[in-house]
Amino acid sequence: MRADAARNLDAVLHTGARLLAEDSGTSIARIAAEAGVDRRTVYRRFTTRESLLAAVYQAKLDASEEALDQARLTEAPVAVALHRYVESIIPVSRRWPLDIRRLMQQDPEAHERAEAQRARLAAFVRRAADEGLVRSDLPDGWAMALLGRLVDNAAHDFLDLAPGPAADLVVATFLEGVGGPS
Structure with a gap:
């Protein structure tokens, strides 16, 4: 090209x-x-607009896959891998602001790719729980949902935060919470 x-x-x-x-x-x-x-x-x-939309979603899935790969979720220490993931997924989310769930209903291949990525991240969150960095007594999916919301908030509600400092806040909030000392 x-x-x-x-x-x-x-x-x-x-x-x-x-x-x-x-x-x-x-x-x-x-x-x-x-x-x-x-x-x-x-x-x-x-x-068609739908073919353009499908291309946008594929590009977002490609960028998300790269963020997961770069984080080294299975090899790096949990806090390091989490920071790498969040720091690289925030720009992906900002650059590709469309909600992938919309396409997943229409495109089985995109659905399969998105689910595979979600499974990789879920396995990582289980690893964090197994290593004692995330509570293991939470309802199924709670930690994943929380991580997703934290990333989404950092990416879209706090645009003045660069990815590095935003990742610092997301990781600290995810691993330590927001409560102060008692």
Whole structure:
């Protein structure tokens, strides 16, 4: 792919992710205009908004997979791996703000990929509990849900926090809570 074509595709995907997260009915023409490309350029690659949306989700899944790989969830110490994961997934979430659950209902392959990623993270959270860093008496899924909410809050509600300091807060909150000394 030519460099300008790659830049255009990147602009279309990121603009599409942002605009479709704001309004799922956003037109391809608007996405093209805000991405700075001709709408025919977009239509050559994506014949429908749904095909563009599927490409955005695939890009988000690719970026999420890379964040999981870089964290070394099975090899690194839990706190280190958790920090690596959170620090790298926050930019992914900011760059690709669409909720992946929306696509999972329509695309079995994307659903399978997302579930495999979720399973990797769940195994990591179980490892954290097995090593005593997360309470083992919590209801099933509680720690995973909490981690997801903390990451989501850091990524979307605290945009002024860079990924590193945001990861510091998420990890400290996840592993230590928010209560002060008694």
